[in-house]
Amino acid sequence: MGTTQLESVPEPKYWHLKTVLTEALDSEFSVGEILPNERDLAARFGVARATLRQALEQLELEGRLQRRRGVGTTVAPPRVGVAVGTEQHAWPGAASDAWQPVDCEQAAPPASVAAALETGADEPVHTVRRSRMSHGQPVATELLYVPAASVPDLTAIDTPSGAARARAVLRELQHLSLESQDRAVELGSARADDAKELDRLPGSPVLVVTTRFFAAGRTAALSVATYRADTCRLTFGDSPDVEIHHDPERRAS
Amino acid sequence: MGTTQLESVPEPKYWHLKTVLTEALDSEFSVGEILPNERDLAARFGVARATLRQALEQLELEGRLQRRRGVGTTVAPPRVGVAVGTEQHAWPGAASDAWQPVDCEQAAPPASVAAALETGADEPVHTVRRSRMSHGQPVATELLYVPAASVPDLTAIDTPSGAARARAVLRELQHLSLESQDRAVELGSARADDAKELDRLPGSPVLVVTTRFFAAGRTAALSVATYRADTCRLTFGDSPDVEIHHDPERRAS
DNA sequence: GAGTGGTCTAGACCACCGC
């Protein structure tokens, strides 16, 4: 008797808040517009600031909002499509692949990288840093690991430093014939240095694209690219210029 | 004078906590082991429970931990590689593509889907639900939108319902010749129904893979697949069986 | 300096699981 519990599954406040805010964003706000600050918003919805923030966090994760400390919260533009699968059967650095060489150092790679390269822990590896821009904003950073054995003609003498050295490594790489490659995408959180370069806070969600390049029966290079998950949609198709804008958090059909 | 601020950039507590916990996971714990509960852990580290949870949340996002309400926190196994790019030039449903038909209904799709299908809002669309398992665990759910025009021989009469109807739609799809396809990956948060099927809470981070199938100069089908971001690594390469286990949050080199 | 988002606290209660 009595307890006709139609409210048996009360959805969390932050979830409901997110729904309300999503609808407001769709109907009442335009891209770039700044929202009221968190204290005001929380008061307006009658919740604690922490609860409001939980909703904002998810909306930022979904690419709907952009928050910047000291500035405010703004409505984010639709995610940019970033082509990741077009350079099939081409070495990194070939014919302008949207990446910009930044730096290069020869050092022992992390253990996980050494394992993937199937190389000894003592074998020297060139570590090339590159970055990628889109619409004037940095969208990705990359660490490209190239075993010294893959670029035998490159001596320590004739490689100056910094970007020039990075370009030299990439140039040497073109001499090998690429047999195949291998890609994987997973979710990660930004390291401190990547976060700085991507203009985000450490720990921000990122899409990590790991690519292995095979040549001469070996893993000739390994690329670990870190894309901003909030602003990027990685495209793999034959026509990378399309814009779908599918809502990652869509309402029930 | 005095203030020789070598501590000028104090890293947040939760960040430091995460580092400590990561190292502990690497050295002192094995897969499947259960951690102390959050209240004990927080007390042990001398922080508030909310602060500890912030660290745990990131570790779960990175696939290092698995938390389940009412049960506890356990050390997660390495992410499973899930092949996403092998069915090149093949229709969904062809020759066992790891997906299992669940359901099918004929309804008006969300606006964003209708736009991607370049179909009128009034044109009927078959919506096939499928799910994907790996290692006995559900890893993905999919909504496959097939405009009625793509499967003209399928009448409402001879399609029973549920999984059988889903299979019928997939079977009819094979009659078209697939011209090309298009893929995109982005971060999203799980809808309530997807979350339930993936054994996660609503809002959990997911990788949304949107695939468009082209035939006869049209978009003949649209697939929106939702993968658990904490447990999955999407693989696109020619050899999907490899295991890299690259640490998404790796320490400085 | 004023205003923003980011971090942190010490509590409370709830929803869920397994015994």
Added chain:
DNA sequence: CGGTGGTCTAGACCACTCT
């Protein structure tokens, strides 16, 4: 039922940006 993680509160202070 007891124990777990999930939600929520009402504060406080900090780091940052802009003016």
